[in-house]
Amino acid sequence: MARKPETFVTAAIERAQRAVPRVKAGAEGQGRSRRRGAADDAEGLAARKEGFVYLVGAGPGDPELLTLKAARLLQRADVCVYDHLVSNDVLALVRRSAELIYAGKEKSNHALPQEDINAIMVALARKGKRVLRLKGGDPFIFGRGGEEMQFLAEHGIPFEVVPGVTSASGASTYAGIPLTHRDYAQACVFVTGHLKSGSCELDWEMLARRGQTVVIYMGMGQIEEICGELKAHGLPGDWPAAAVERATTPKQRVVTGTLTTLPGRAAHAALKPPALIIVGEVVKLRGELGWFDTDAEQLITHPEAAHA
Ligand SMILES: C[S@@+](CC[C@H](N)C(=O)[O-])C[C@H]1O[C@@H](n2cnc3c(N)ncnc32)[C@H](O)[C@@H]1O
Numbered sequence: 001m002a003r004k005p006e007t008f009v010t011a012a013i014e015r016a017q018r019a020v021p022r023v024k025a026g027a028e029g030q031g032r033s034r035r036r037g038a039a040d041d042a043e044g045l046a047a048r049k050e051g052f053v054y055l056v057g058a059g060p061g062d063p064e065l066l067t068l069k070a071a072r073l074l075q076r077a078d079v080c081v082y083d084h085l086v087s088n089d090v091l092a093l094v095r096r097s098a099e100l101i102y103a104g105k106e107k108s109n110h111a112l113p114q115e116d117i118n119a120i121m122v123a124l125a126r127k128g129k130r131v132l133r134l135k136g137g138d139p140f141i142f143g144r145g146g147e148e149m150q151f152l153a154e155h156g157i158p159f160e161v162v163p164g165v166t167s168a169s170g171a172s173t174y175a176g177i178p179l180t181h182r183d184y185a186q187a188c189v190f191v192t193g194h195l196k197s198g199s200c201e202l203d204w205e206m207l208a209r210r211g212q213t214v215v216i217y218m219g220m221g222q223i224e225e226i227c228g229e230l231k232a233h234g235l236p237g238d239w240p241a242a243a244v245e246r247a248t249t250p251k252q253r254v255v256t257g258t259l260t261t262l263p264g265r266a267a268h269a270a271l272k273p274p275a276l277i278i279v280g281e282v283v284k285l286r287g288e289l290g291w292f293d294t295d296a297e298q299l300i301t302h303p304e305a306a307h308a
Contacts, residue, residue: 051125053152055145057138057164061087061249062174065165073162077132079124081117083143085136085274087249094132114144118151125157136274138166142192142217166190168215171247171276175254176289179213184281187212193219193226193277208233213280220275224263230279231259240283245275251296256283 054073059065066074074080074090077098082091084104094100101120104111112120124131139145139161152159168190172179179188191202193216207214208230219226223243231237237260245253257265259279266275 051128051131051157053121053125053131053133053157053159054162055133055135055139055149055159056162057143057166058082058086058090058134058136059165060137060167060170060247061089062170063087063089063093065170065248066090066093067162067164069162070164073132074134076130078129080132080134081121081124082132082134083136084111086134087136089249090134094134098132114147118148121148121152122155122157125152135164136167137170138164141166141168141190167217167247167274167276168278171244172215172278172282174248174252174292175242175244175278176286176291177242177278177282178285178289179215179278179280179282181282181285184284185211185213189214190217191215192217193222202229204229204233207279208235210235213278213282216277216279218273219277220266220271220273223266223277226277227259227263227279235259235279239279240281241277241279242283242286243271243275243277245271245273246296247274247276248292250294252292252294253297254286254290256286 054077056070056073057067058070071093074093075095077095079099079101080091080094081101081103082094084102091100102111103117121131121133133139133145133148135143135145137143140163145161149159149161168179168188171177179185189207189212191207191214193202214230216226220243227241230239238258240256241259241262242254242256243262243266245251253269253271255262255265255269255271262277
């Protein structure tokens with residue numbers, strides 16, 4: 001009898017978790033690549049004839065949010081080149097014999113420059129390796145996945161892209177904030193708070209419209225400026241806003257407030273990246289719809305800071 005998909009995923013995860021647990025290279029020394037075991041399975045050997053790159057979205061952290069396709073490809077990789085946003089729980093599901101290469105890319109700590117990451121993928125694929133390029137969230141949402149695939153295309157390397165649950169989706173669902181609840185939002189905008197130039201030049205007039213939800217990636221360092229600009233462009237100071245740190249993981253913390261209070265509350269709770277800012281009336285629903293409790297959340301020193 002065919003197995004149900006959820007049985008397949010649970011079995012795959014349990015199998016991987018029984019295996020020797022892995023830690024990120026970062027824990028042992030960032031930037032080092034590690035070769036594990038020499039054994040190749042039949043798929044690995046077949047892959048040697050022609051290299052291939054799979055650009056795979058690892059989702060926001062909870063390994064059960066991987067797609068079935070991602071879970072399958074994790075088990076087929078010869079080499080896995082992964083970013084710092086890939087959770088240890090997801091990394092634990094990569095085939096045990098695969099070589100792991102930490103590509104880093106935390107703000108101001110790029111373990112490998114982007115050109116080196118591109119060159120490594122091309123070189124490995126040319127050696128006939130099946131390369132898994134694993135990125136947090138969705139690889140095509142603020143993840144440079146497009147740029148990396150352009151480089152592969154220019155160098156004639158075949159590739160495939162597997163979407164992942166983007167952190168806006170993971171954070172909003174696990175925080176109980178429905179991004180487009182129709183009583184409050186008819187549109188949802190994803191923006192980055194960190195621009196190429198290092199400044200934060202966004203279309204504030206567009207972002208300050210009512211009837212929409214704005215999700216800001218990479219905005220924690222500029223939270224005060226972001227909330228200030230939204231107010232300066234027409235939103236009221238008591239407009240609801242939230243910040244969600246390490247969404248979907250046991251370390252998730254959520255701080256809610258308003259455009260006026262959120263920067264101070266987030267600072268008081270010492271929220272750090274990776275975190276998202278969600279702005280819009282849908283944030284009000286968290287009190288009613290929040291369902292995911294973590295111990296980390298209880299540790300926010302002033303519990304009243306967690307609710308507007
Ligand atoms: C370089 S972007 C990558 C986004 C990713 N491709 C995605 O689809 O989620 C990194 C930013 O995504 C957000 N992010 C990623 N994972 C997160 C998580 N688990 N919780 C909260 N924010 C997260 C943070 O704003 C972080 O600074």
